[in-house]
Amino acid sequence: MAFSLRYKRELNNAILTLVSMLLLISCGKFDNIKNQLLPPIFTNLQEFELYAKGKDSPFRITTTQREVVFDLCYLPADAVMLNIYKLYEEELSALRSDSTQTTVMINKKIAGIKEKIATEKKIYDNSIYFTLTIGYEDTSKDLLYHAMTQGYENYQQWFNKLSFGLKEYIYLYHDKIGRIPLGLYQMDNTYGMTKERSFLLVFPREFQKQLILDKWGDIWFGIEEFGLKTGKIRLKINDILKTKYKLQYPEVM
Secondary structure (H helix, E strand, O other): OHHHHHHHHHHHHHHHHHHHHHHHHHOOOOHHHHHHHOOOEEOOHHHHHHHHHOOOOOOEEEEEEOOEEEEEEEEOHHHHOHHHHHHHHHHHHHHHOOOOOOHHHHHHHHHHHHHHHHHHHHHHOOEEEEEEEEEEOOOOOOOOHHHHHHOHHHHHHHHHHHHHOOOOOEEEEEOOOEEEEOOEEEEOOOOOOOOOEEEEEEEEOEEOOEEOOOOOOOEEEEEOOOOOOOOOEEEEOHHHHHOOOEEOOOOOO
C-alpha cells in the first residue's frame, strides 16, 4: 500500500512537471531550447550575411599551426549569391517606386525576377564554396610581403604560387569517395590593406558520379604543405556542411 501511494505521488509530480513545462513553452520561456532544435530563419539579407560570414558563423572553423592561422568558412549557395540578391532588391525597390507601373506590370516583373533568381540558384548549387583566409598569429607579418625579406625573386615565386599554384595542394577528402581535387580558386587582391590573404575556393558538388554532400560519411578539408612549414592541415568539416538554416527573404525568395 505504501509503495502504491508513493508511486501515485511520483506520477502526480511527473504530470505536474510536464504541465509546467508545456506552460513555460507556451509562454516562450523555452525559446533558447527551441532555437537550438530548429534551424534559424532569416527574413532579411543583413541578418543572414552576418550569420553566414561573421566571425562567429557556424559555417566557420579555424586552426593554428606553427604560428600560422587557417580560417575556413563554408559558403552555402545563398551566401555566395548575396550580392545578386542585393541587386535584385534594388531593382525591386526601383520598380515599386515607379508610379508609371501598374500592379499587373509590377507583379509580372517580380515574377520574372524570381524566375531569374531560381535559374541562377540552380547554377550556384552545382558547386561547393569556401573562403580560406591564411595569416600569421603575429599580425605584424604580412603573408605575401614577408617573403620579400628573402629577395625579390623569392617574393615573385611566392606570389605566383599563392595566386596560381595552390590547386594541387588543396582538396576535399570523403572517406567513401576519396580525394576530391579543387576545381577553381581565386586570391583576393587586398592592395596591402590586410596582412592576411583570403581565397575563394570552388569544388564540384558531384565527383565520380556521386553527390559529395549527400553521400554518407566523413568529409575532410585538406591542405598539403606548400611553403609555410606548417605540415599537412586536415579539418573535419561534417558539422559546418550540415548546418541548417532557412532564408525566407520575401523580396527575393
